[in-house]
Amino acid sequence: MSKYWVQVWLYTRYFFKVAWDNLGLLLYTVALPLVFMVLNMHALFFKPLTLSGFMSNVMAFIAWIIFSNLLMVMADIAMLREQGYLKQYASLVVNPTVFIVSKLLVCLGQLVVILGLVGIACGIVFQLSIVGLILRLWGVLALTTLPILGYCLPLLSLPVRYKTLNAVVNSILIIVMVGFSAVANLFNFSVANLALNVLNPVYLVLNCFNLLINGNWGHFLPAYLAAFIALGLVGVISYRHLKLLPTEGL
Amino acid sequence: MQLKSVSYTFPRAKTPFFENLNLNLPEHQVNFLIGQNGAGKTTLADILLGLRPVTGELTPKLSTLYLNQKLPMLPAIRVCDVAALVLGVATGRVKLTLNDLEALVDTPTLAFLTPIWEKHYSDLSGGQQKLVQLLLFLQVDRDLVVLDEPTAFIDRQHVATLFKVIKAHPQRTYLIITHDVRDIEAFDQYRVFWLADRQIKQGWDQTTFADAANEAEFLQNFQTV
Numbered sequence: 001m002s003k004y005w006v007q008v009w010l011y012t013r014y015f016f017k018v019a020w021d022n023l024g025l026l027l028y029t030v031a032l033p034l035v036f037m038v039l040n041m042h043a044l045f046f047k048p049l050t051l052s053g054f055m056s057n058v059m060a061f062i063a064w065i066i067f068s069n070l071l072m073v074m075a076d077i078a079m080l081r082e083q084g085y086l087k088q089y090a091s092l093v094v095n096p097t098v099f100i101v102s103k104l105l106v107c108l109g110q111l112v113v114i115l116g117l118v119g120i121a122c123g124i125v126f127q128l129s130i131v132g133l134i135l136r137l138w139g140v141l142a143l144t145t146l147p148i149l150g151y152c153l154p155l156l157s158l159p160v161r162y163k164t165l166n167a168v169v170n171s172i173l174i175i176v177m178v179g180f181s182a183v184a185n186l187f188n189f190s191v192a193n194l195a196l197n198v199l200n201p202v203y204l205v206l207n208c209f210n211l212l213i214n215g216n217w218g219h220f221l222p223a224y225l226a227a228f229i230a231l232g233l234v235g236v237i238s239y240r241h242l243k244l245l246p247t248e249g250l
Numbered sequence: 251m252q253l254k255s256v257s258y259t260f261p262r263a264k265t266p267f268f269e270n271l272n273l274n275l276p277e278h279q280v281n282f283l284i285g286q287n288g289a290g291k292t293t294l295a296d297i298l299l300g301l302r303p304v305t306g307e308l309t310p311k312l313s314t315l316y317l318n319q320k321l322p323m324l325p326a327i328r329v330c331d332v333a334a335l336v337l338g339v340a341t342g343r344v345k346l347t348l349n350d351l352e353a354l355v356d357t358p359t360l361a362f363l364t365p366i367w368e369k370h371y372s373d374l375s376g377g378q379q380k381l382v383q384l385l386l387f388l389q390v391d392r393d394l395v396v397l398d399e400p401t402a403f404i405d406r407q408h409v410a411t412l413f414k415v416i417k418a419h420p421q422r423t424y425l426i427i428t429h430d431v432r433d434i435e436a437f438d439q440y441r442v443f444w445l446a447d448r449q450i451k452q453g454w455d456q457t458t459f460a461d462a463a464n465e466a467e468f469l470q471n472f473q474t475v
Contacts, residue, residue: 003342010338014331021326084318091299091316092339092390159261245301 004094011093011102019106029068030114037061049126051213054133055206058122060180063205065118066111066141068173070148073100073107074155075169082162082246090244097239100156104149111141136212143208147228148201150235157241161248176200197227251275251298251394251423256306258297267293271306273443273450277393280416280424280437285445286468291427292319294445295396298425312393312423317384319399319427329366329374329382336386358414359385377404381412388415396425401433409433431473434459444469 001009019025041057049057077099080086090096115137123130160168180202196203204227211220253273259266267290275281275298285291296302299314334346337354348367352360362385371379384400401409413436416424426433434442442459444451446468454462463473 001344006342006344007339009344010335014327014335017327017331084320087301088316088318088387091314091392092336092387245296 004098007093007098008101008105011098012105015102015106016109019110025072026110026114029072030065033061033064033068034118036064045125047127049128051128051133051136054122054126054128055209055213058126059206059209060177060184060202062115062118062137062140063180063202064173064177065114066144066205067148067176067201069107069111069114070104070145071152071155071169071172073103073149074152075165077103078155078160078165079162081156081243082160082165082248084246087244087246096242096244100239104145108141108145112138115141136209139212140205140208143211143224144201144205146235147204147231150231150233150238151201153235153238157238157243159243159247162246176202194223194226194230197223198230251277251312252307252309253297254307254309256297256304256308258293258302258304268297268304268448271449274453275423275425275443276441277423278421280426280440282434282440282442283425283427283445284429284442284472289445290448291445292398295398295425295427298394299396314394314396315387315390315392317387317395317397317400319402326370326372328368328370329363330368332371332382333363333367333386336383337389340390355385355389356415356418358411358418359389362411377408380404381408384412385415388412388419391419392422394423394425396427398427399429400426401428401430406432410436413437429472 037058040061044053044057077086080089080099086096086099089099093099116134119134119137120130122128123133155168155172180200183196183200193203197207204224207220208224211217211224251273252275253271256268256271256273257266258268258271271294273294283291283294293302295316297304297308299316300308300311330346330348333351337346337351338344341354343350343354346354348364351363351367355363362381366374366378366382371382374382380403384397388395400412404412409432413433417437428434434440437456439456440459441453441455442462443453444462446466452462452465460473463470
C-alpha cells in the first residue's frame with residue numbers, strides 16, 4: 001500500500017470512530033428527511049406503488065438524505081479548518097485530499113447502510129421488490145457521489161467563519177430543496193436539461209434513479225456526462241483554492 | 251532558514267502587513283519568537299510554513315510541522331487512537347499497540363503515554379490533552395518544527411517533559427512562539443527574535459538576551475516572571 005493510501009486508511013478508521021460517537025448528526029441528515037417523507041407520503045403506505053410512482057413521490061426525500069450527508073462531509077472539514085485542526089494535521093499528511101477522501105469513505109459507508117435500511121423500509125411500505133430497490137438506491141449513490149462532491153467542494157474554498165458555517169450549510173440545503181420543489185411544481189423540464197442537473201443535485205439523483213428504472217441511457221447519458229464533467233471541474237477548481245487556514249484572523 | 255525582503259498582504263487588505271521582512275533562522279537549534287499580541291507572530295509562522303503566498307525569498311525549502319496554540323480535541327477519542335493516527339501516518343504502520351510504542355517514541359514520551367494509553371480524551375485534564383498531541387507530533391521527523399505557544403495551559407512539570415522531548419531531537423530547527431520567559435530560560439542555547447512594528451526588530455542569543463530588558467518596556471515586562 002502506498003503512503004497515501006495508508007494515511008487514507010488510518011484517517012478513515014479514525015473518522016469512523018469519531019462518527020460512531022456522533023450519531024446525533026444523523027438526526028439532522030437522515031431522520032429529518034424521513035419524518036418529512038412519512039408526513040407527506042403516509043396516505044400511500046401499504047399500497048402497491050410502481051417504481052415511477054416511487055421516483056415521483058419518494059426519491060426527493062432520498063436525494064435529500066444523500067445530498068445533506070455529502071454536504072455535511074464538507075461542512076465537517078470546513079469546521080476542522082476553522083478550529084485550526086486542518087492547518088496542524090495538513091503538515092502531517094501527504095496532501096489534504098487525505099482528509100476529504102477519508103471523510104468521504106466514512107460518509108459513503110454510512111450512506112450504504114442508511115440507503116439499505118431505507119430500501120428495506122420503503123420496499124415493505126410501498127410493496128416493492130426490496131432487493132431491486134436497494135440495488136437501485138446504491139446505484140444512484142454510485143452515480144451521484146462524485147458530481148455532488150464537486151457541487152459541495154466550494155464550501156472548502158470559501159472564507160466561511162465557524163459561527164456562520166451552520167447558517168451557510170442550512171441555507172444551501174433549503175435553497176436546493178425548496179428550489180427543486182418550486183421548479184417541479186411550476187415547470188416540466190426534460191431529464192436531459194443540463195442546467196437543472198448541474199444546479200440542483202436533487203434533479204441529478206432523480207434522473208439517475210429514472211435511468212436505472214428505464215435504462216434509457218441514450219436520452220440521459222449526454223446530460224449526465226456533461227453534469228459529471230461540469231461539477232467535476234467545479235470540484236477541481238475549488239480544491240485548487242482550498243483554504244487550510246482558519247478564516248478567523250485572516 | 252532565511253527570509254529575504256518578504257512582503258505579505260492579507261486578503262482584501264490594501265497595504266502589506268509585512269514589507270521587506272528579513273529573518274535569518276539558525277538551523278538545528280531552538281529559536282523563540284516573541285512579540286505583543288497582534289504583532290503577527292502566527293502570520294509569520296504561517297509564512298515560514300508556506301501557508302501564505304508572499305513575495306520575496308524563502309530559502310531553503312524545508313519539510314515542516316506545525317503545532318497549533320489551541321489544539322482541537324475530540325472527547326470520545328482515546329489516547330491510543332490519536333497515537334495510532336499520528337504515529338501511523340508518520341511511520342506507515344496501520345496497527346499500533348502499547349508494545350510497539352517503545353520502538354517508535356523517545357523515553358519521556360513513552361513514560362508520559364504509557365499510563366494513559368487506554369484513557370479517553372475526556373478523562374484527561376486540559377493540559378494532559380494538549381501534551382498528548384504535542385508529544386506525539388514531536389515524534390514525527392521534520393526539518394522545521396513550529397510550535398505556537400506550546401506551554402500555554404500546561405503546568406511547569408509537563409512543560410519540562412515537553413522540553414525534554416524537544417531536546418531529545420536536536421537535529422531539527424525549532425521555532426517556538428512564546429509569551430513566557432521561563433520557556434526560554436529552560437534552554438542553554440537558543441536565539442530569540444523580537445517581532446515588533448511588523449519587522450524582526452532584534453535578535454539575541456543566550457549570552458545577550460538578559461541585557462535586552464533595557465531596550466523596551468515590552469522586553470522588560472517579558473523578562474519579569
